[in-house]
């Protein structure tokens with residue numbers, strides 16, 4: 529009987545990589561990836577080698593980054609190594625720090641006295657908005673925006689990273705465009721990203737998910753190496769509907785064991801759908817998840833990124849997380865305490881959310897309002913956050929609308945990139961107290977209130993009381 533091919537778990541044993549790169553040190557790890565700093569031998573360029581231990585996550589990240597190749601505010605993918613029996617390894621530009629480190633430095637580090645200057649905040653926000661605008665113009669929804677996924681170069685250029693949960697969505701009128709009008713191309717060898725967008729078969733279909741491997745070009749650095757496979761060579765099944773995996777990066781295998789009802793419910797629900805399927809609500813990191821995801825939506829759009837942006841901007845303004853929930857229910861409770869109840873008066877579509885009728889919260893009589901969370905901030909800043917943190921996703925402002933907001937054109941003007949203060953290293957979650965930042969690494973799972981039947985949640989002195997019927 530044939531032995532299964534053993535899988536290599538270490539890039540150190542990958543000859544095709546070590547012959548081109550000297551691996552210097554491990555700089556980070558996430559739910560599904562290890563990241564190493566390395567030196568490209570032929571020109572000494574510093575790069576990040578991201579070894580992705582999850583097939584789907586690796587595929588998604590490569591697919592998204594190839595599409596977004598020309599966008600200045602998205603991390604550059606230099607090349608990738610992909611073979612059937614080994615982890616995907618992405619060669620990314622090396623970015624030494626991130627927005628979470630900026631926030632930490634301003635709150636507790638060397639910049640503590642002064643905090644963040646308004647001109648700095650504006651420039652960081654502009655860069656984030658340009659990155660998200662590029663994603664959405666290319667029909668890509670990131671699905672895990674948070675400060676630690678917004679990486680920063682030593683020169684102060686902010687770039688969206690960690691596209692392991694990204695999806696390409698297509699809807700009528702949601703046309704991918706070449707970003708050339710706005711962005712400076714960085715790699716002329718790559719085809720026009722808009723070439724990858726197929727025609728819709730059914731124009732009535734609201735959202736179509738690409739199931740076919742996109743017709744990317746072959747040359748991407750290593751196509752002459754037989755161990756490196758292109759999308760064109762990949763099995764069609766490797767274009768994943770969300771149902772093929774457990775909980776993407778939000779729920780690790782240990783989470784599943786510890787809390788079986790969470791992800792098993794998700795798999796049971798979506799696992800049978802092998803065609804164009806619903807999206808999973810099990811994405812993102814809890815503190816930045818939109819209410820529709822917390823209520824189990826499988827038909828959401830790019831607006832989930834806009835909610836995350838609202839949370840990120842609020843954090844830049846106050847230097848603390850806006851909704852640091854400790855569970856899905858606590859997360860929703862915190863949102864309701866600030867914004868008020870979610871009802872059909874504020875969002876008529878909310879009653880259609882899968883878990884809307886499964887769980888009901890006690891009425892919040894006097895919501896705090898965003899103002900209370902952002903003391904000492906200007907009316908314009910509060911308004912900007914409010915434009916993103918709307919219950920009704922269609923009311924959330926687009927990145928382009930926000931970029932045109934007068935906030936960015938009035939004094940104090942945004943600093944130039946070269947004027948920005950840049951921390952020397954990445955944010956490390958264990959630098960702070962677990963209560964405050966542990967959830968940056970504490971991945972959440974799908975909303976699974978349905979497993980218990982209807983429930984009623986009330987606030988108590990110590991948290992919430994949940995009554996199941």
Ligand SMILES: Nc1ncnc2c1ncn2[C@@H]1O[C@H](COP(=O)(O)OP(=O)(O)OP(=O)(O)O)[C@@H](O)[C@H]1O
Pocket residue numbers: 555556557558559560561562563576578603620621622623624676677679689690691692777954
């Ligand atoms: N291009 C890069 N340059 C330098 N460091 C990087 C780069 N990409 C990632 N890192 C570091 O590695 C860490 C993990 O990377 P990343 O977030 O992409 O992995 P992941 O497993 O997909 O993460 P998550 O668990 O957040 O989904 C990052 O927090 C960052 O510190």
